[in-house]
Amino acid sequence: MDWAGSGTRRPVAPSDSITPKTGSQFGQIAGEAVATQVVMSVLRSGSSPLRLSFIIRDQKIKGYLRISGRTDAIMRNVTFTKPEVVDGTSDVVETPDGVDVAQLCARLIRFDTTNHGGGRSVGEHRIAAWIAEVLRDAGYAAEVIGPRPERANVVVRVPGSDPALPALLVHGHLDVVPAEPADWTVDPFAGEIRDGYVWGRGATDMKDMVAMMVACLLDWARQGRRPRRDVVFAFVADEEDTGAEGALWLVDHRPDLFAGVEAGISESGGAPVEVRHADGHTVRLYPVATAERGTMHVRLRAEGTAGHGSRPTDDNPVAAVAEAVQRFGRHEWPMHLSTTVRAFLLQASDAVGHPADLETEAGVTAALSALGGAAEFARHTIRATSTPTMLQAGYKVNVIPSAAAAEIDVRCPPGYETGMAERLTELAGGVALEFTSFQPPVEAPVDGHWFDAIRGAIQRSDAAAVVVPFCMGGGTDAKAFARLGIDGYGFSPLGPDPEGRQPSGAHGVDERVPVAALEEGRRILDDFLTSV
Numbered sequence: 307m308d309w310a311g312s313g314t315r316r317p318v319a320p321s322d323s324i325t326p327k328t329g330s331q332f333g334q335i336a337g338e339a340v341a342t343q344v345v346m347s348v349l350r351s352g353s354s355p356l357r358l359s360f361i362i363r364d365q366k367i368k369g370y371l372r373i374s375g376r377t378d379a380i381m382r383n384v385t386f387t388k389p390e391v392v393d394g395t396s397d398v399v400e401t402p403d404g405v406d407v408a409q410l411c412a413r414l415i416r417f418d419t420t421n422h423g424g425g426r427s428v429g430e431h432r433i434a435a436w437i438a439e440v441l442r443d444a445g446y447a448a449e450v451i452g453p454r455p456e457r458a459n460v461v462v463r464v465p466g467s468d469p470a471l472p473a474l475l476v477h478g479h480l481d482v483v484p485a486e487p488a489d490w491t492v493d494p495f496a497g498e499i500r501d502g503y504v505w506g507r508g509a510t511d512m513k514d515m516v517a518m519m520v521a522c523l524l525d526w527a528r529q530g531r532r533p534r535r536d537v538v539f540a541f542v543a544d545e546e547d548t549g550a551e552g553a554l555w556l557v558d559h560r561p562d563l564f565a566g567v568e569a570g571i572s573e574s575g576g577a578p579v580e581v582r583h584a585d586g587h588t589v590r591l592y593p594v595a596t597a598e599r600g601t602m603h604v605r606l607r608a609e610g611t612a613g614h615g616s617r618p619t620d621d622n623p624v625a626a627v628a629e630a631v632q633r634f635g636r637h638e639w640p641m642h643l644s645t646t647v648r649a650f651l652l653q654a655s656d657a658v659g660h661p662a663d664l665e666t667e668a669g670v671t672a673a674l675s676a677l678g679g680a681a682e683f684a685r686h687t688i689r690a691t692s693t694p695t696m697l698q699a700g701y702k703v704n705v706i707p708s709a710a711a712a713e714i715d716v717r718c719p720p721g722y723e724t725g726m727a728e729r730l731t732e733l734a735g736g737v738a739l740e741f742t743s744f745q746p747p748v749e750a751p752v753d754g755h756w757f758d759a760i761r762g763a764i765q766r767s768d769a770a771a772v773v774v775p776f777c778m779g780g781g782t783d784a785k786a787f788a789r790l791g792i793d794g795y796g797f798s799p800l801g802p803d804p805e806g807r808q809p810s811g812a813h814g815v816d817e818r819v820p821v822a823a824l825e826e827g828r829r830i831l832d833d834f835l836t837s838v
Contacts, residue, residue, distance in 0.1 A: 398440060404525040407828045408504050408821045411517035412497035415506035421481035421546040429456035430480040430543040437480075437520060437541055444527035451560060452543060457551035460541040461563050464523070464532060471535035474838065475570035475792055477783055478516040479545030479552065482508040489815045502807055503818040511812040512573045514819045515798040516541060518828045522835060533836050538567055545783050548743075553786035561790055569756045570787050574778055575796030576764065576830070577809065577823070578771070581680045584659030590771055591654060592764050593683050595796025596757065597646035597777035598784060599690075600718035600747035604730060606630050607711045607738045615704040623710040624699045630737040631694045631712045637733060639690040641667050644720040646777040647687050649752045654680060657772040687777040690726065692716045692733070713742070717779060720749040745785045749777075750793035756838070760797050763834035767801060767826060799834075801826025 397413050399406035417433035434450055438460050441448040448462040466473075485494035485507040492498050494507040504514070519539055526532055540563075544552035556563065575594040583589050608630075610621035643651070648664060651673050655662035660676035663669035670688060674681040692714050699710035718726050723746060731739055751757065752775040761773040784794025800809065800823040811817030 398524065400528075404529075404828075405521040407517050407521045407824055408499055410521055411504045411509065411514050411819070411824060412499055412506070414513040414517055415497035415504070415508050416495060417480075418495045419481045419508070420484050421544065422484055423547045425547070427457065427481065427544070427547070429458075431456050431458040433480050434458035434460045434541065434543075437516075440520065441523060444524050446523060446527065449563075451556075453551050453555050453559075457543045459543050459552055459556060460539075461556070461560075462523070462539050463563070464526070464537045464539070466533045466535040466537065468534050469536065472568035473536035473538060473564075473566040474533075474835070475538045475540060475564060475567045475787060476519055476835070477540040477542055477553065477570060477572045477787065478512050478519055478798075479542050479573075479783060480513075480516065481543055481546045481552075482511065482513070483546050483813050485815075485817075491816055494817070499821065502803070502805065502821055504821060504824065505816065505818045507817055509811070509817045509819045510809045511817070512798060514800075514809075514824055514827070515573055518798075518824070518831045521828050522832045525832065526836075531836065533838075535838065536566065537835055538564060542783060549783055549786050553783035557786050557789050564787070564790055564792065567787075567790070567792050569750070569793045569795065570784065571760075571795045571797040571834075572784060573782055573796060573798045575776070576760070576799035576827070578768070578800070578802045579680050579683075581654075581658050581678050583657075584676075589657050590768065590802065591657060591680055592768075592771050592773045593650070593680075593776040594757070594760055594773060595778045595782075595784075595794075596752050596775040597644055597720050597749035598747060598781045598794075599687060599720070599777065599779055600723065601743055601745040601781050601785075602716040602718055602726070602730070602741060603743035604634075604692075604714040604716050604734075605711060605740050605742050606714065606734055607709065607740075608736075609709045610706070612708040613706045615706055617706075619706060622706055624707065626735075626737055627697070627699065627710040627712050630734050631697070631714070633733045633735065634692040634714045634716075635694045637692055639692070641670060641689050642719050642722045643670070643688060644722075644747075644749060644777055646720065646749055646752055646775050647684055650684050650774050650776045653772070653774045654683075657774070683776040686717075686779045687719060690716070690718050690722055691779075692730070718747055719777065720747040723747065745781065748785055748788045748794060750795055756793065756795060759834060759838040760795060763830050763837065764799065766833060767799075767830045797834075799827040799830040800824065801830065 399409040414433060417436065418428050419430050419433055421427045438448040438450050441462055446462045448460055450458050450460050452458045487494055492505045496506060498505045523539065540556065542552035542556065544550060576592060578590045578592055581589050581591055606627055608623035608626035610623040610626070611619050613619055643664060651662050651664055651670065654677055655673050658676060660673070662673035664673065674685055694712060695715050696713035700707045716730065757775065764771045764773050778796060782796065788794060803820040803822045807820035809819045809823065
């Protein structure tokens with residue numbers, strides 16, 4: 307037989323040919339190394355295709371011949387050679403300063419890990435297998451696990467020099483949102499490096515951070531270094547949808563992997579933002595996320611009497627839902643400043659020479675105005691929001707449907723949960739309301755050891771840095787890990803680019819991250835992880 311596919315053909319005995327149909331990475335099996343299950347069609351002249359399933363352990367494959375879905379016999383005296391489908395060692399470029407993190411980021415972008423949502427995804431199994439093999443080659447015991455083979459997560463725990471210290475979690479997601487190639491000036495999955503940027507889907511969300519995580523691990527292994535405390539690295543699936551096959555699955559099924567973890571860091575924070583001081587000089591703010599608004603997705607549904615459009619009814623469900631949607635969309639929620647938002651406004655305002663008065667709504671508005679572009683880190687988190695996003699009703703213009711529905715994206719600031727559900731029901735009026743997602747807000751301390759350590763690492767890189775906490779308007783996997791009592795910080799560091807380049811295009815077109823910013827970010831991350 308020949309191995310056909312994946313760009314190589316490897317002779318294995320005897321003379322039929324086999325074509326891979328699926329390749330799936332599984333976790334540890336019977337105490338052995340991570341295995342790969344492969345299902346193939348065996349094509350033979352003069353007979354129907356046979357199904358062949360086997361498991362790769364190390365370099366050997368034990369085969370099972372399947373005909374019409376039955377396992378008939380174990381194939382004896384047959385040994386296959388493991389195909390080079392996840393060999394990643396040769397792709398890792400080293401420099402005198404360590405692993406080339408830009409090249410590593412570009413390599414990760416070349417794995418298409420598009421998550422379309424609603425459970426539809428290309429899958430993370432290939433990139434997970436690649437990362438796991440690279441880390442195993444460096445001597446780490448990387449574990450590949452997940453709810454099903456296509457949705458794989460990689461977890462590795464690095465023992466620290468002082469096991470008495472609380473452990474730290476570093477997590478990054480492997481999936482990306484879709485990209486329409488026709489809209490881009492580059493192939494979104496080519497992983498190009500040009501004009502001082504790494505280009506491609508995931509360059510800023512968040513294969514840049516994943517590359518920094520892998521680079522730190524490889525540098526530690528090759529330089530014989532390790533952190534002070536245990537550090538758990540988690541490379542997770544499904545963040546761009548629900549997290550049900552990634553962080554939430556890990557929390558529900560393998561909480562043991564995070565034993566002793568007190569805090570975690572991940573995306574959305576730690577990159578410089580330039581703002582103008584009152585006296586004209588430039589200030590570099592480094593916002594670090596210490597909170598996330600809660601996610602409360604609401605579905606509205608009304609039912610009524612179906613009929614002809616020329617004969618109006620009193621219980622028209624389209625009208626009922628439309629009125630409810632208008633109430634949600636136009637509702638002005640009262641201002642509520644969480645601890646994090648208040649700290650951001652006070653500290654950022656002081657940094658730009660415009661001390662803030664936060665006792666009135668007018669004072670908050672003035673503070674936001676003085677912050678220029680940096681105001682976006684607080685503009686939408688000073689209150690709850692309820693944004694209509696989807697409508698479903700009708701199938702013909704002259705027919706009154708029997709039902710109509712709408713979906714509302716509701717976000718709740720930390721500390722504002724009490725009474726929120728009751729107010730949402732009031733806004734719905736007589737329309738039925740159900741929560742399709744209910745994730746409470748989370749908030750970590752803004753003045754404790756972990757935030758101080760983050761500030762220290764950034765300021766050792768940039769002595770002029772002003773590090774401030776902020777609240778995310780949306781959410782990350784930090785909410786999932788919060789269920790284990792893990793405080794989450796949005797800290798995916800980047801340095802300033804000497805020529806003023808900025809990260810750009812997250813969830814949009816021509817996504818890219820400056821090479822210089824990424825390289826400095828890797829140094830900041832390494833410093834933080836080894837010194838905290």
